[in-house]
Amino acid sequence: MSLQKINLQKPLVHCITNYVVANFTANGLLAIGASPVMADAVKEAAEMASKSNALLLNIGTLNEQTIKSMLLAGNSANVKNIPIVFDPVGAGATNFRLETTMEILQQLKINLIRCNVGELAAIAGVTWQAKGVDSGVGELDVAETAMHVANKYNCLVIVTGKQDVITDGIRIEWIVGGHEKVTKMTGSGCxxxxxxxxxxxxxxxxxxxxxxxxxxxxxxxxxxxxxxxxFHMNFLNQLEYLAEGHQ
Incomplete structure (x- = not known):
């Protein structure tokens, strides 16, 4: 199981994320055996990234300082081939978010884009009716669009929703299951x-x-x-339970 692998390796994950979910994210990483660090100051972002095993860039509560920190941390991670996950929260909600999303994708080598369908549409330039940071409504072929984005940015793409899809631009796999209650839990995607x-x-x-x-x-x-x-407490308990090898 994947969570067991993380629990064995116990990686240090540098998270430049949003203040709405920082605590929940840290507790979730701790639950599976990883070590979280939330360092978004411009003066230390690059150094912290260079000392970590992975970097998360999440634009949920975006501001000019965190953009600079994300680019500094991302460039530092790229130099050392440290994997970067990009979460373009609400990419289509405002021009500021979309411009920042495109800047990050153009300036950094991203290993994985993890998004919802609305954010995927924004990255791909597909017309979509955004609803803040929620997925919104519109029409697109999720699999085809995800593969296009994966090929364009030479990365993996995960699009989450009622069914999740993962692609590397060639292979594609759909993941089903889960409970709809998770969509009511702040920070589940983050x-x-x-x-x-x-x-x-x-x-x-x-x-x-x-x-x-x-x-x-x-x-x-x-x-x-x-x-x-x-649900929040039980969810973290279940992540820890699975990470420890239980079924």
Whole structure:
């Protein structure tokens, strides 16, 4: 199982992420045995990235300082071939977010883009009705568009939703399952992006191991649902349970 691999490797994951999800992301990484560090200061972003095993760039609460920090950290990671996961939160919601998304994709070598269908549409230039940072509504062929983006940026692409899809531009796989309650949990996608970064720091076969991680994540969400008000806690417990090798 992918979470077990992370638990064995215990990678240090540098997260430049948004303040809405920072605590949940850190606790999720700790639950699976990884070590989180949230360092977004311009003066230390590059140094911290160079000392980490993976880097997460998440534009959920975007500002000019974090953009500079992300580019500095990303360039530092690229120099040392440290994997980068990019989460373009709400890429189509404003021009600022879309411009930042394209700047990051053009200036950095990204290993994985983890997004929802609305964010995928924004990156691909497909007309879409964005709804803030939610996926919004529109029409596109998710598989075909994800493959196009993967080929254009020479990276893996994961698009999450009712069904998740992962592609490297050639292969494509659909992942089903999970519980719809996870969509009501703040930061579920952001945490998944962080776990993907931990996976890239720990895996031998990125495509297969990330696909298995998506299965683990859906299993955790299915196992976690019990009563209203306990889902967050149960979800983290289930991630830890799976990372320790339980079924």
């Amino acid at each position: 945490l998944l992006s962080a776990l993907c970064a931990a996976e890239l720091a720990s895996c031998e076969n990125a495509f297969e191991d990330l696909a298995n991680l998506l299965r683990d994540y859906k299993q955790a969400s299915s196992n976690a649902y019990s009563t209203i008000g306990t």
